[in-house]
Amino acid sequence: QVQLVQSGAEVKKPGASVKVSCKASGYTFTDFDINWVRQATGQGLEWMGWMNPKSGNTGYAQKFQGRVTMTRNTSTSTAYMELTSLRSDDTAVYYCGRKAWFDPWGQGTLVTVSS
Amino acid sequence: DIVMTQSPDSLAVSLGERATINCTSSQSLLHSSNNKSRLAWYQQKPGQPPRLLILWATARESGVPDRFSGSGSGTAFALTISGLLAEDVAIYFCQHYYSPPLAFGGGTKVELK
Numbered sequence: 305q306v307q308l309v310q311s312g313a314e315v316k317k318p319g320a321s322v323k324v325s326c327k328a329s330g331y332t333f334t335d336f337d338i339n340w341v342r343q344a345t346g347q348g349l350e351w352m353g354w355m356n357p358k359s360g361n362t363g364y365a366q367k368f369q370g371r372v373t374m375t376r377n378t379s380t381s382t383a384y385m386e387l388t389s390l391r392s393d394d395t396a397v398y399y400c401g402r403k404a405w406f407d408p409w410g411q412g413t414l415v416t417v418s419s
Numbered sequence: 420d421i422v423m424t425q426s427p428d429s430l431a432v433s434l435g436e437r438a439t440i441n442c443t444s445s446q447s448l449l450h451s452s453n454n455k456s457r458l459a460w461y462q463q464k465p466g467q468p469p470r471l472l473i474l475w476a477t478a479r480e481s482g483v484p485d486r487f488s489g490s491g492s493g494t495a496f497a498l499t500i501s502g503l504l505a506e507d508v509a510i511y512f513c514q515h516y517y518s519p520p521l522a523f524g525g526g527t528k529v530e531l532k
Contacts, residue, residue, distance in 0.1 A: 339521065349469070349512060349523040363519045399468055404516035405459040407480070409468035 306330040308400055308410035315416045321388040324413045326400035333381035334358040336403050340374065340385045342396040343412075350396075354404070355383060390417045421445050421515050425524030431532040438500040440527045442513035447493045448476070450517065457517040460489055460498045462509045463526075469512060473498065505531065 311325040326338060340352040353364035355374040362374045373386045383400060395417045400410040422445040432438040448456040456476040461469035471480045473489035476496055486501045500507055508531055513524040 341523075348525050349514070351521040351523065354519060354521075365520050404457075404521060405471060405474045405514070406461070406469065407471045407474075409470075412468050 306402070306408055308402060308408055310398075310400060310410040310413045313414040313416070315418065316390050318391055318417055318419055320390050320417075321386060322390060322415050323384055323386040324398050324400075324415070326383040326385070326410050328381045328383070328402070331402075333376075334378060338374075338376070338383040339401045339404065339406065340398065341401065341406075342394075342398045344393075344396040347396075352385070352398075357383065387415075390415075392417050420520050421448075421517060421522055423513055423515055423522050423524040425513055425527050427527060428525070429528040429530065431530045432500075432503045433532045434505065435502050436532075438503050438507075438529055440498045440511050440513075440529075442491075442496045442498070442524050444494045444496075444515055444517075446517075448515050448517045449493050456492050456496070457515055458489075458491070458496050459514045459516060460487075461512045461514065462507075463512065464509045472511075500529070503529070503531075 307329045309327045314322050316322050334357045337354050339354045341349045355362045357376045371388050376383045397412040397414050399412050424443050426441045448458050458476040460473040463469040472483050472487050477489045488499050490497050510526045510528050512526050
């Protein structure tokens with residue numbers, strides 16, 4: 305079945321970087337875009353950007369421009385989202401999703417930023 | 420950028436009754452390529468990622484019970500749960516995928532009355 309499996313929880317200090325992975329299975333990885341969103345505890349969903357796994361083309365939300373980079377490894381069908389210069393308000397669960405309408409979602413990766 | 424607005428923020432419904440959640444977009448989501456609105460609905464339960472219920476505003480995803488239905492076109496949409504079950508207690512989000520930047524509504528919490 306189509307599945308996205310994300311890397312495990314991370315704890316980072318302010319100013320550090322985090323790289324979350326999203327491994328796809330059950331379909332041809334290069335056929336569909338991967339999108340990333342995040343959700344702080346008790347809050348809504350915030351879209352961060354998208355990546356075309358075939359071309360590597362990306363598009364980022366203005367809020368994250370300059371701090372986020374989305375990449376992929378087509379040989380392992382894995383997408384990556386790296387966020388730099390972490391702040392406490394970056395503490396959230398980060399999700400990847402296939403297609404623009406998120407089908408399916410990864411299970412989520414909790415990133416905690418704390419000194 | 421397209422802004423998505425959901426109402427109400429929360430909704431208390433008795434078992435077996437109907438729940439209706441509204442979602443509006445700041446501009447039309449109707450795409451000329453297929454004359455369909457690029458609007459999705461999701462259900463999220465605590466500790467879980469969201470689950471896709473509806474895409475193209477009205478198309479139920481495979482495996483989603485038929486008590487869930489989506490309606491609307493252009494800028495005004497609704498998700499209706501006909502005959503609420505206890506398992507439907509969750510937060511529901513709408514999302515546009517017209518073009519980047521994508522955006523979600525703020526969510527509607529559905530509880531039992």
